[in-house]
Amino acid sequence: MCKNILFFIRVTIGNKNILLFENYKQLTYFILSFIYIFLYISIHLKNISILLDMETGKIIAELRDKKGWNQSELADKSGVSRVMIGKYERGESVPSIDAAKKIADSLDVSLDYLVGEGVLSRFDKKNLKRVEELELLEEDKKKTLYDLMDTYIRDAKTRKAYAS
Numbered sequence: 001m002c003k004n005i006l007f008f009i010r011v012t013i014g015n016k017n018i019l020l021f022e023n024y025k026q027l028t029y030f031i032l033s034f035i036y037i038f039l040y041i042s043i044h045l046k047n048i049s050i051l052l053d054m055e056t057g058k059i060i061a062e063l064r065d066k067k068g069w070n071q072s073e074l075a076d077k078s079g080v081s082r083v084m085i086g087k088y089e090r091g092e093s094v095p096s097i098d099a100a101k102k103i104a105d106s107l108d109v110s111l112d113y114l115v116g117e118g119v120l121s122r123f124d125k126k127n128l129k130r131v132e133e134l135e136l137l138e139e140d141k142k143k144t145l146y147d148l149m150d151t152y153i154r155d156a157k158t159r160k161a162y163a164s
Contacts, residue, residue: 056100056115061089063107063114078106 064074064085071089075082080099087093088103095103097111104114108126134142 056095057089057091059114059116060085060103060107063109064089067107074103074106078102 060074064071069077071082071085074080075085078085078099079102080095084093084095084099085103088095088099100111100114104111107114110128134145137145
């Protein structure tokens with residue numbers, strides 16, 4: 001008896017009616033497909049997020065060690081609790097954007113650097129500032145500095161090639 005009942009869902013956009021589903025079977029397939037896709041994406045995004053967060057914790061620990069600080073010192077300088085810094089470093093928790101910004105600022109790196117992403121993620125704030133200031137120089141001085149850098153880079157690559 002129920003099989004003979006037609007099920008219509010229509011959406012009106014402007015003056016046009018759009019037929020979405022003609023029967024329960026189509027609606028059921030749509031809902032199940034949507035749930036499957038949602039779960040698939042959720043699981044995969046969570047796995048990606050966990051990997052990034054674990055990397056962020058490692059980066060925080062490496063930067064902190066490079067500065068010779070313990071977790072308490074980083075906590076004092078960043079305003080983030082020592083307990084939370086420990087959790088971030090162990091990958092047990094994810095820093096909020098606010099906490100990540102405070103930690104990045106205290107370690108003198110960008111947020112990109114802290115999470116290991118972005119084009120400039122390998123540069124610390126000091127190098128980024130130098131590049132910004134270099135761009136403010138007169139063209140002839142800028143060219144001289146770029147030529148000098150290119151010479152040093154070429155020489156370093158040459159030494160490396162002949163060393164191996």
